Amino acid sequence: MTATLEQRLDAFRRLDDVKMTFARRDWFPGTSGNLSIKIADTPLQFAVTASGKDKTKLSPEDYLIVDQDSRPVDATALKPSAETLIHAVVYKKFAQAGACFHVHTVWNNLISELYFGHRAFSIQGQELIKGLGIWEENARITIPIVENYADIPTLAIAIEKVITPEVPGVLIRNHGIYAWGGNDFEAKRHLEAFEFLFEYHARWLQLRQAAVSTTPN
Numbered sequence: 001m002t003a004t005l006e007q008r009l010d011a012f013r014r015l016d017d018v019k020m021t022f023a024r025r026d027w028f029p030g031t032s033g034n035l036s037i038k039i040a041d042t043p044l045q046f047a048v049t050a051s052g053k054d055k056t057k058l059s060p061e062d063y064l065i066v067d068q069d070s071r072p073v074d075a076t077a078l079k080p081s082a083e084t085l086i087h088a089v090v091y092k093k094f095a096q097a098g099a100c101f102h103v104h105t106v107w108n109n110l111i112s113e114l115y116f117g118h119r120a121f122s123i124q125g126q127e128l129i130k131g132l133g134i135w136e137e138n139a140r141i142t143i144p145i146v147e148n149y150a151d152i153p154t155l156a157i158a159i160e161k162v163i164t165p166e167v168p169g170v171l172i173r174n175h176g177i178y179a180w181g182g183n184d185f186e187a188k189r190h191l192e193a194f195e196f197l198f199e200y201h202a203r204w205l206q207l208r209q210a211a212v213s214t215t216p217n
């Protein structure tokens with residue numbers, strides 16, 4: 001069933017909220033980032049940010065609705081995010097995903113480059129892992145890292161191959177993160193948890209190095 005006007009407007013309002021929250025954190029440098037919220041399952045439809053916009057601003061032309069082929073559902077001059085295919089891959093692979101957010105931050109870029117050799121970043125024993133919905137004692141999570149292919153269909157296929165239902169995110173090397181959840185609240189919580197873990201780990205490496213180099217023999 002296709003989405004009603006009310007469902008579309010609700011998705012746009014929710015995207016406004018998330019966008020402005022992330023914008024206040026400087027999570028959209030240089031027009032980077034894109035956001036989506038699913039509004040219908042069969043056939044798939046989701047609201048997604050328009051391409052190339054300044055995501056720190058609000059305007060009446062910020063979002064559009066696309067179908068399962070990432071094409072606009074309505075006649076519009078707006079272009080969907082250049083990375084809409086990645087959102088579509090997430091929704092198609094995980095029926096329970098209801099929102100998907102992408103940001104470029106210094107911390108996620110650093111971690112993606114530092115651990116690209118392993119094609120994954122793992123971390124264990126951090127309280128914020130619970131923010132990913134993983135509650136087991138001393139849990140260890142592993143987030144995959146893919147090459148930053150310029151060709152978006154190639155990038156989307158690479159992502160489709162490595163994402164798992166256990167860990168709701170994927171890093172793209174020297175580019176950014178995609179994180180998703182059952183709805184916008186959950187996707188935001190997951191993204192915040194990932195960003196905390198990346199920053200913690202990168203800072204911990206720095207501090208440990210500083211401590212080692214200042215320890216007298």
Ligand SMILES: CSC[C@@H](O)[C@@H](O)C(=O)COP(=O)(O)O
Pocket residue numbers: 030031032033034049050051052053080081082083102
């Ligand atoms: C301007 S750098 C970022 C883009 O290349 C892209 O990675 C991005 O995140 C935003 O693209 P967009 O088409 O606006 O959704």
Ligand SMILES: [Zn+2]
Pocket residue numbers: 032033034083102104175176
């Ligand atoms: Zn991007």
